[in-house]
Amino acid sequence: MAERRVTVASPVGLHARPAARFVAAAAAFDGEVRVARPGGAGVPATSMLAVLTLGVRSGEEIVVTAEGEGAEELLDRLAEIAAADED
Template sequence: MAERTATVASREGLHARPAAIFAEAAGEADVDVTIARPGEPADEAMDAASILSLMSLGAGHGDQVVLRAEGEGADDALDRLVKVLETDLDAE
């Protein structure tokens, strides 16, 4: 299983707009991607393509999250998604 840690760059965290942008990007991945807080077990991770899951995570600016995916293309998908999270989507 591929795994990446990312820091949320959006000034307001993963609220509605950044969560929607990230969920769309995760949904376009060829693999299922999960998101969780560091230290949470992988089996408790949430669907990264779900805007409701992202918002309920409560990740704020500067918080770290863990992305996981399995299968062919997982590394590339996670690399792309880390770039999305580490971009201030509130500034765009």
């Protein structure tokens, strides 16, 4: 299982548009993808409701894990999305 830690840069945190981009990228992956707060239980990164329920704010760190072929590339993309300040 591959893992990345990334700080969320969007001023609104991992909410609304940033979360939608994050979930869409995770959903396109053919494998298991989870996101969590450090030390917390992971939730499916393919579920918009689950990701929003984490309540991640700007400047907070998340841990993203993926298992399957292409996991490292997916984590690079998800880290890019979470670390982008596009709002």
